[in-house]
């Protein structure tokens with residue numbers, strides 16, 4: 001089906017289809033040939049360290065930044081040229097949304113609802129993000145976590161098919177982060193396609209059906225979190241302590257054999273024996289080249 005402004009509707013095979021995306025800022029190549037394929041109804045994580053190119057990519061998907069190269073389709077349209085009808089189908093939550101601080105939460109959500117052709121019920125949206133008790137409070141009195149939840153409310157008030165979130169939980173305490181994850185899951189259960197960037201691995205693992213790990217403006221790995229761990233984390237580390245007290249470690253694809261050899265060498269118990277399978281975090285640090293650099 002085609003709408004008045006020439007865009008295809010939700011029948012397009014992919015919600016987000018990006019090929020060979022490139023963006024430079026002067027001498028800096030921020031995005032260096034990224035491909036992304038996000039299916040309708042999935043939560044897709046873009047995971048990467050600071051400066052990897054996540055925000056730039058999302059801004060291009062939002063239609064808020066021009067690209068230098070590559071093909072981009074978001075809900076079937078090119079964000080660089082898509083019109084108002086397309087914008088009303090895409091919800092945006094960015095790093096520092098500026099809602100009018102003198103209004104109350106309810107007034108703000110109602111005001112934003114007027115910008116959309118078929119908004120959700122403001123009362124329902126306030127409940128969805130867990131701000132019922134703050135509905136009559138002024139925006140300026142909200143805590144950081146509540147403020148982010150209001151940002152999400154404003155992102156979904158237009159009942160978008162796709163929600164783009166750029167580092168939604170940066171600066172949250174662990175409790176606020178978990179509450180926020182619950183909110184994202186509720187939206188996903190309601191059928192919203194969600195693309196979110198994060199540099200928190202645990203967030204990507206907790207929320208994303210699939211994720212792309214990016215570093216230096218390129219996708220260095222892509223897939224389901226568990227599959228990434230299997231594919232890139234085949235080597236285990238065997239650790240033990242030598243008779244002179246020196247801690248030792250060996251990375252190996254055959255840890256059982258290493259342990260058998262150590263058993264023979266020590267003739268019994270191996271002091272300090274530990275076999276560590278790589279966590280997704282180990283895989284991530286290896287893929288992004290930040291191994292050993294994190295605390």
Ligand code: ATP
Pocket residue numbers: 025028029030048049050051052053054055056057199
């Ligand atoms: P973060 O997690 O720190 O937000 P990011 O993965 O979102 O990082 P980007 O913000 O997209 O990364 O930045 C990618 C690269 O482009 C970085 O080297 C950054 O310094 C540079 N960059 C981003 N925006 C601009 C800009 N407006 N002008 C010049 N350089 C920029």
